Amino acid sequence: MVKITYIEFDGKRNVVDVPANSTVMExxxxxNIRGIEADCGGACACSTCHIYVDPDWVDxxxxxxxxxxxxxxxxxxxxxxxxxxxxxIRIKKSLEGLIVELPEKQI
Amino acid sequence: MKHxxxxxxxxxxxxxxxxLRALGHTGKITLIGEEADLPYQRPPLSKSYLLGEMARERLxxxxxxxxxxxxxxxCLGQRVTAVDPTTQTVQLKQTSLKxxxxxxxxxxxxxxxxxxxxxxxxxxxxxxxxxxxxxxxAEFLTGRKVLIVGGGYIGLExxxxxxxxxLNVTVVxxxxxxxxxxxxxxxxxxxxxxxQSNGVEVLEGTGLAELQGDEQVTQALMxxxxxxxxxxxxxxxxxxxxxxxxxxxxxxxxNGICTDAFGKASxxxxxxxxxxxxxxxxxxxxxxxxxxxxxEHAETVAxxxxxGNTEYIAKPWFWSDQYDVKLQIAGLNSGFSNVVRRNGAKExxxxxxxxxxxxxxxxxxxxxxxxxxxxxxLIESGKSPxxxxxxxxxxxxxxxLREIA
Ligand SMILES: Cc1cc2nc3c(=O)[nH]c(=O)nc-3n(C[C@H](O)[C@H](O)[C@H](O)COP(=O)(O)OP(=O)(O)OC[C@H]3O[C@@H](n4cnc5c(N)ncnc54)[C@H](O)[C@@H]3O)c2cc1C
Numbered sequence: 001m002v003k004i005t006y007i008e009f010d011g012k013r014n015v016v017d018v019p020a021n022s023t024v025m026e027x028x029x030x031x032n033i034r035g036i037e038a039d040c041g042g043a044c045a046c047s048t049c050h051i052y053v054d055p056d057w058v059d060x061x062x063x064x065x066x067x068x069x070x071x072x073x074x075x076x077x078x079x080x081x082x083x084x085x086x087x088x089i090r091i092k093k094s095l096e097g098l099i100v101e102l103p104e105k106q107i
Numbered sequence: 108m109k110h111x112x113x114x115x116x117x118x119x120x121x122x123x124x125x126x127l128r129a130l131g132h133t134g135k136i137t138l139i140g141e142e143a144d145l146p147y148q149r150p151p152l153s154k155s156y157l158l159g160e161m162a163r164e165r166l167x168x169x170x171x172x173x174x175x176x177x178x179x180x181x182c183l184g185q186r187v188t189a190v191d192p193t194t195q196t197v198q199l200k201q202t203s204l205k206x207x208x209x210x211x212x213x214x215x216x217x218x219x220x221x222x223x224x225x226x227x228x229x230x231x232x233x234x235x236x237x238x239x240x241x242x243x244x245a246e247f248l249t250g251r252k253v254l255i256v257g258g259g260y261i262g263l264e265x266x267x268x269x270x271x272x273x274l275n276v277t278v279v280x281x282x283x284x285x286x287x288x289x290x291x292x293x294x295x296x297x298x299x300x301x302x303q304s305n306g307v308e309v310l311e312g313t314g315l316a317e318l319q320g321d322e323q324v325t326q327a328l329m330x331x332x333x334x335x336x337x338x339x340x341x342x343x344x345x346x347x348x349x350x351x352x353x354x355x356x357x358x359x360x361x362n363g364i365c366t367d368a369f370g371k372a373s374x375x376x377x378x379x380x381x382x383x384x385x386x387x388x389x390x391x392x393x394x395x396x397x398x399x400x401x402x403e404h405a406e407t408v409a410x411x412x413x414x415g416n417t418e419y420i421a422k423p424w425f426w427s428d429q430y431d432v433k434l435q436i437a438g439l440n441s442g443f444s445n446v447v448r449r450n451g452a453k454e455x456x457x458x459x460x461x462x463x464x465x466x467x468x469x470x471x472x473x474x475x476x477x478x479x480x481x482x483x484x485l486i487e488s489g490k491s492p493x494x495x496x497x498x499x500x501x502x503x504x505x506x507x508l509r510e511i512a
Binding site for chain 1: 154169172
């Protein structure tokens with residue numbers, strides 16, 4: 001298990017344990033965290049699991065692939081630096097302590 | 108407080124019950140499903156799960172704890188056998204339940220090959236449930252010969268997995284071309300060459316006449332007389348809505364359980380959503396088979412059960428993953444008169460834009476996520492770009508969006 005902090009749009013902090021090999025999206029979904037929809041279930045097809053990564057973590061995450069990059073471009077309130085699709089971030093030990101913020105709305 | 112009973116614990120059923128709670132319903136909610144597993148997502152079944160790249164637990168839409176925390180009674184492994192709308196009762200094998208509001212989210216099932224065509228032979232598989240995939244996945248061994256019957260998305264995804272795993276793959280499609288029912292010739296051509304370049308044999312305009320073998324399938328005879336040896340067969344020849352129980356209960360059924368624009372069926376206090384429901388759409392009645400539709404339809408019904416008055420306006424979209432190609436589809440292409448092709452900036456990236464005269468209906472985007480996103484926004488806003496703008500690589504699609512903003 002890896003500890004991830006999800007901050008909802010109204011500031012509510014949720015620190016939850018997420019299993020390795022799942023994704024940041026699945027951690028939010030399985031813990032009833034508000035702010036993502038994840039309609040496609042993690043196929044990088046819908047762009048409804050947009051989150052903001054804490055600035056200190058941006059460089060520690062694997063780079064966006066081109067599909068994620070293009071999809072994100074259309075996310076509501078996209079931030080070139082901090083925005084990611086949560087379904088594309090695989091959970092692993094090195095992400096212990098990761099902090100992400102969720103938007104109020106997707107798309 | 109109302110007791111809301113939901114029959115069918117799949118994508119639509121699960122979305123519906125959580126939406127009811129999110130909207131503040133405090134009465135009893137019961138979700139009944141025939142399958143033993145927690146509600147799960149089906150798309151990975153013919154993609155990453157069949158490839159062996161996704162663990163079973165990750166398919167579940169929500170963990171058991173979410174149902175418990177939201178006080179949703181799950182009855183899994185239980186089939187509803189009948190519904191009586193006069194007494195408002197749902198019949199299960201052992202017991203019966205009273206409802207105040209009932210929702211059918213019973214989904215659909217694969218059309219079967221008749222026994223006379225060898226459909227009952229062993230090693231003939233269908234692609235719908237986790238159990239179906241678990242039964243067939245041990246067959247996906249390098250060097251085996253598989254025949255895929257039906258060149259729709261499900262069949263082609265299974266073909267892609269089989270080819271990736273080093274099987275000998277043949278796809279047979281009775282229509283003139285693969286994807287004929289759902290896509291333009293341009294898109295069929297794209298996927299035909301994709302599969303052929305991955306070693307898949309694609310037979311089109313040739314039907315399967317019969318599967319042969321004693322007990323288990325060993326050969327397939329085609330309508331053109333050709334015979335091929337097979338180790339196993341995967342059938343993907345379309346689906347049928349699960350609407351029999353609704354019909355027996357006296358509901359109007361016509362290619363699915365008929366609902367009005369609010370998701371209400373033809374009988375008091377009964378609703379339907381997802382694959383099993385047919386609903387009004389732009390002057391006709393359609394049924395959609397996709398995850399986004401199942402979610403949106405179910406959530407609209409949840410709102411309306413609780414007194415909302417929201418019409419369901421479908422915004423169809425779909426995706427499919429085959430090899431390294433991500434296909435994203437926005438809109439519905441039915442009735443299109445012409446197709447315009449746009450080559451992407453990147454190698455292998457292309458999109459097909461369907462028009463009915465000047466009106467944009469749909470976009471198939473192959474490894475072209477931004478074309479998909481832009482097409483989707485244009486279609487949903489009812490705006491149609493000029494076909495010549497789409498074709499012209501010098502015009503940035505993003506600029507077309509700005510025009511509608
Ligand atoms: C292999 C595969 C790949 C797919 N890929 C994609 C894709 O990439 N993108 C996409 O958008 N869509 C895809 N789809 C379609 C999508 O999964 C369906 O449209 C969606 O699951 C429909 O949701 P539903 O709730 O209506 O039906 P289902 O998810 O099928 O759920 C219905 C449930 O009701 C149960 N049930 C039926 N009758 C009874 C009864 N009498 N009593 C109790 N329970 C009952 C069934 O057992 C089933 O579990 C795919 C489907 C399959 C099979």
